[in-house]
Amino acid sequence: MTHTLAIGPYNDDEKQGLTRELSPIYLDGPAGVADLDAARRDAIKAVAYKGHHAFGATEMDLLPNVGVVANYGVGYDAIDVKEASVRGIKVSNTPGVLNDDVADLAVAMLIMQGREMEHASAWARSGKWAEQGEYRLNRKVSGGRVGIVGLGRIGREIADRLAAFKMDIHYWSRSEKDTPDWTHHSDPVSLANAVDYLIVALVGGSDTEQFVSKEVIAALGSRGVLVNISRGSTVDEGALLDALESGAIAGAALDVFLNEPKIDPRFYALDNVVIQPHQGSGTVETRAAMAKLQRDNVLAFLGAKDLLTPVN
Amino acid sequence: MTHTLAIGPYNDDEKQGLTRELSPIYLDGPAGVADLDAARRDAIKAVAYKGHHAFGATEMDLLPNVGVVANYGVGYDAIDVKEASVRGIKVSNTPGVLNDDVADLAVAMLIMQGREMEHASAWARSGKWAEQGEYRLNRKVSGGRVGIVGLGRIGREIADRLAAFKMDIHYWSRSEKDTPDWTHHSDPVSLANAVDYLIVALVGGSDTEQFVSKEVIAALGSRGVLVNISRGSTVDEGALLDALESGAIAGAALDVFLNEPKIDPRFYALDNVVIQPHQGSGTVETRAAMAKLQRDNVLAFLGAKDLLTPVN
The missing domain is CATH 3.40.50.720 (NAD(P)-binding Rossmann-like Domain)
Structure with a gap:
């Protein structure tokens, strides 16, 4: 048997x-x-x-x-x-x-959001490029300020890649790591206040549920972009949707959602969100x-x- | 006056x-x-x-x-x-x-193509994620073999970023550079043979016209992906379209085209091409x-x- x-x-x-x-x-x-x-x-x-x-x-x-x-x-x-x-x-x-794949996707999602690449692609394919000329200007990514929530194996891979983009790297983790060029924050609100891009690389489970709270999202501010490649549970998704709809933050790039694959339809109505179908390790x-x-x-x-x- | x-x-x-x-x-x-x-x-x-x-x-x-x-x-x-x-x-x-912006876009385009991010996004947004479950597997980018055609300022910025993705870096340039970890090729066909991803970072103008020739494209092979952020003129665009349509290469990610913004409509019919409207420096x-x-x-x-x- x-x-x-x-x-x-x-x-x-x-x-x-x-x-x-x-x-x-x-x-x-x-x-x-x-x-x-x-x-x-x-x-x-x-x-x-x-x-x-x-x-x-x-x-x-x-x-x-x-x-x-x-x-x-x-x-x-x-x-x-x-x-x-x-x-x-x-x-x-x-x-x-799977660290490399998840980190690759996180970096590409961040740039896709900042550089409006999905929107620019649709715009070109629709014929508007030929009709209207130059695509609207968007936003420089290299050299920006990024915060990693959770500097475990995957968070570290993401940060190592973004260092090559000359980004100013901040992170939250329970203990400070031996990475002298990067800035440790013991409070996620402090981290979100310090950066424009916030990348969530926490483990899932009850300990991290809504760790990226309404307050953290608010602290990101109107230039802020949230990237999540961890679990939908780590973010207060209702607060995130409210912030995206009101413009309280600039955008998001998400590979994970609550109730995936039946994700909240409010996401589909937003044009400032890059959506991926939880394919971080999907190679x-x-x-x-x-x-x-x-x-x-x-x-x-x-x-x-x-x-x-x-x-x- | x-x-x-x-x-x-x-x-x-x-x-x-x-x-x-x-x-x-x-x-x-x-x-x-x-x-x-x-x-x-x-x-x-x-x-x-x-x-x-x-x-x-x-x-x-x-x-x-x-x-x-x-x-x-x-x-x-x-x-x-x-x-x-x-x-x-x-x-x-x-x-x-503008080096940073162009390099950012090149890296994101490469990952978007390899990880099918645009297709995966459309698939999720169409409701297929909820109906069919997991998105199809695609292709690992980190650790792959990449070739940079032209290791000038922008090519160097691209290579520096891709080094953080643990890629095996090859390049063509007129003279060998002081980059001992990277492999110099004096012939673009040799370069294309050695890699899966080929990124064109040449200057434009008559000296580089169709430098990425039919032979170079053929040498990339069926796993090959061409990324162009330089000028449409540097690539034999007819040969590229033929190779994309026949599957002789796997795909492309292009920010520049001949006759842009009125680009060849054959590009629009392809689902293995990431199209950007020449926005490399567009921030x-x-x-x-x-x-x-x-x-x-x-x-x-x-x-x-x-x-x-x-x-x-």
Whole structure:
């Protein structure tokens, strides 16, 4: 009987890898666990998890012999890690391999917003370039003041790139980092006050919920642009929408949203927002690396070895 | 009688600066020179030039006492510099101040193309994200192999930025530069063979016409992406369109075109091309700096001082 349960929307390449190495039972989401018969559930020792639906006590109760939940992705806020730890269940994620992609997207989103590239493209394609001549002037990005909220692995990759754009780099993190050229802020409102571009690179979960609060958004000011590549939950989205609609801030560039993919339709009516469909890590190369790291964590557990990238 | 003739599509801020410092006669383009009466033409000592229409012997014949043509922009291919030199007319441009903006746009265009950001945005906004789930995977940019055609001021700014994306940097230039981590190619076909992304940062003019030839484009190959922020003339545009339509290369990201703004409509039918309306230097900050440098060159000439940024 198979020892592995693969839960989530895996693509064909990923399924091929999972089947080859782990011959798992596949489920579209955690809701399907309850439909498995008891013998199959009892045999499961490892879960390969992908997706944003909650995986917690209910599912763990149904899988009494599970010892590891290996998450596909660096953000494991869908998994109740506290509950897992109480039960002695190990959790792993896939850090490192996706940092570059997420940072690339963040930088491009920032420039797209500042330089109005999506609007300029549509304007040219509509024939207005030929009719009206020069596109309207927009806004210089290089040399600007940028704030990174959360200087973890991904935040650091973003900051390293933006340093090459000669930006004045500020950041919030719990502790000051060894980056003497960059300015640490212990308060996110102070950070937002100091910069024009604010990039959110926090981990998700309850600890960071609405960390980018109404007050932080207000502090960004009318020249301010918010970039979010973390989780929709980290931002007070209602306050953000209000600020975008009223012009209290200049714009936003967002790869993540509350209730994605069914995002708030108010976003679609705004022309000062760059919208991406949560594709920060969405490259062939990186997803293959993430899938491999997830499998390697499962294999390590089943082989009684240390997890490669443990969370708890 | 006024000594300065301002030719080109100046915006209100620029006109304000010109009027304040030089009280020029304004013309929309060089064709208008012939309509000025002889007394006015004879009084002109300096031309502040903006635009892409040719300014050469015909106009110089009509302005017998002109001593300087101060171009707005780093690319002065619209001005017949050889003809100016023969007549002892000085030419200046506005280098330096626009490098950052052009490099920012080039980097963002490259990532937009690789990560399909424009397509992903349209897909999300169309409601397909909510209906179909994850956007299709695309292509990792960081760590890739990039070639810069022309490692002048702007090419260098682009390369410096892409180095922060951990890219393997190759370049073509007439002479090898003191950049030991980067690979020099003395032949553009060799360069195109070595990379996936080719960024054209040449000066315009007859010397570089179709420098990115059919052979160079073919050498890029089916994974190849061409980025052009220089001039449409530097690329064999017919060969580029053929290669984009046939899939001989993967895509392009273009800020410049032949016959812009009336660009070849074949571009509009392609979904693997990022189109920008020649807005490389199009920010409020940079255009103000370019306008000031142009005026300062005219003022230097009228004050019998050395030009700040001479071309000939």
